[in-house]
Amino acid sequence: MSREMPRRAAWVVAAAAAVVGALLSLASPEAGLAVLGLGLAALTVAAFLSFQVLIQHVVGLQGGQRPGAGPGQQRVIAAVRQGEKSLGQRITALGKQLDAQPYLNAELVRRYGDLVPTDQPMPTLGANWAATAPTILFIIDRVLGDPERETILECGSGASTVWAAAAFRKRGHGHVYSIDHDPEFAEVTRRNLRTHGLQDWATVIDAPLTQVDVPGRDPMPWYDVAGLPADLPGVDLLFVDGPPRPTGPQARYPAFPVLRHLLAPGALVVLDDTNRRDERDIAKSWQREPGMSFHQQVGRSTALRYTP
Ligand SMILES: C[S@@+](CC[C@H](N)C(=O)[O-])C[C@H]1O[C@@H](n2cnc3c(N)ncnc32)[C@H](O)[C@@H]1O
Numbered sequence: 022m023s024r025e026m027p028r029r030a031a032w033v034v035a036a037a038a039a040v041v042g043a044l045l046s047l048a049s050p051e052a053g054l055a056v057l058g059l060g061l062a063a064l065t066v067a068a069f070l071s072f073q074v075l076i077q078h079v080v081g082l083q084g085g086q087r088p089g090a091g092p093g094q095q096r097v098i099a100a101v102r103q104g105e106k107s108l109g110q111r112i113t114a115l116g117k118q119l120d121a122q123p124y125l126n127a128e129l130v131r132r133y134g135d136l137v138p139t140d141q142p143m144p145t146l147g148a149n150w151a152a153t154a155p156t157i158l159f160i161i162d163r164v165l166g167d168p169e170r171e172t173i174l175e176c177g178s179g180a181s182t183v184w185a186a187a188a189f190r191k192r193g194h195g196h197v198y199s200i201d202h203d204p205e206f207a208e209v210t211r212r213n214l215r216t217h218g219l220q221d222w223a224t225v226i227d228a229p230l231t232q233v234d235v236p237g238r239d240p241m242p243w244y245d246v247a248g249l250p251a252d253l254p255g256v257d258l259l260f261v262d263g264p265p266r267p268t269g270p271q272a273r274y275p276a277f278p279v280l281r282h283l284l285a286p287g288a289l290v291v292l293d294d295t296n297r298r299d300e301r302d303i304a305k306s307w308q309r310e311p312g313m314s315f316h317q318q319v320g321r322s323t324a325l326r327y328t329p
Pocket residue numbers: 149150151152176177178179180181182200201202203206207262263264265
């Protein structure tokens with residue numbers, strides 16, 4: 022069957038859902054969000070089908086292999102097939118995320134009521150470079166669900182620092198240590214902690230970027246961790262959400278090799294943004310290290326376990 026009809030229909034549904042969702046959200050944000058979700062799904066399908074049509078035009082195919090095609094063309098066909106496959110996988114993953122979204126929203130509302138007693142807003146999740154809700158919920162649950170987890174060390178402060186500190190306060194013990202290369206941003210996080218009365222549950226440490234020695238690699242820019250307390254307890258969860266990408270390629274790679282000696286046995290190492298190729302490659306490299314194993318994919322983050 023031609024893909025033209027479904028493609029057009031998907032674009033129409035996406036456009037209609039965008040308009041209806043936007044208007045509806047004025048009256049009912051929840052209903053508007055649901056319609057916008059439908060629009061997003063339709064947009065994804067439309068983009069996928071349009072991508073196929075585009076590729077067919079470029080390569081001059083009507084689908085499938087062309088018997089008379091030369092080796093060059095066959096290579097292009099194979100590349101297109103591979104592209105289709107990985108796009109299909111991404112769409113499947115996106116669908117799963119959409120399925121999980123209502124549950125995550127409900128959980129976040131529950132945690133909000135549980136952990137934030139004031140009417141002050143918490144730093145927004147998923148915006149302004151902050152980690153997204155699934156990752157934050159994962160960290161909160163690791164704290165609330167395991168009284169043995171005492172210490173979180175974090176590369177890159179922000180919303181995650183405040184939420185993790187709130188989880189420790191709720192539980193009554195434990196501490197977050199967060200290193201940040203940007204003094205201004207570190208101060209913003211300290212201010213957010215004070216706003217929520219959480220200054221005793223998290224410490225933000227200035228850690229300017231410097232050339233560091235990285236086992237097995239050339240020296241590269243990373244945090245100067247001289248400001249970490251000398252008596253830091255064994256780290257139960259290392260959350261790696263910095264330095265930011267503009268620092269350079271594989272900017273977050275040093276976190277595990279440089280901080281490994283601080284990790285408690287069985288520690289979780291959570292690397293954010295593994296939806297990006299650079300961070301995916303870092304996670305793969307870390308998994309090849311002795312004692313490291315895959316634990317769980319959490320939204321955009323990959324959680325590994327370190328059992329030396
Ligand atoms: C990915 S962010 C860390 C986010 C943090 N873990 C959170 O969940 O909110 C990494 C670094 O980027 C810097 N940063 C964070 N938000 C920023 C913003 N809105 N603009 C510029 N830099 C920002 C901070 O220095 C931070 O340490």
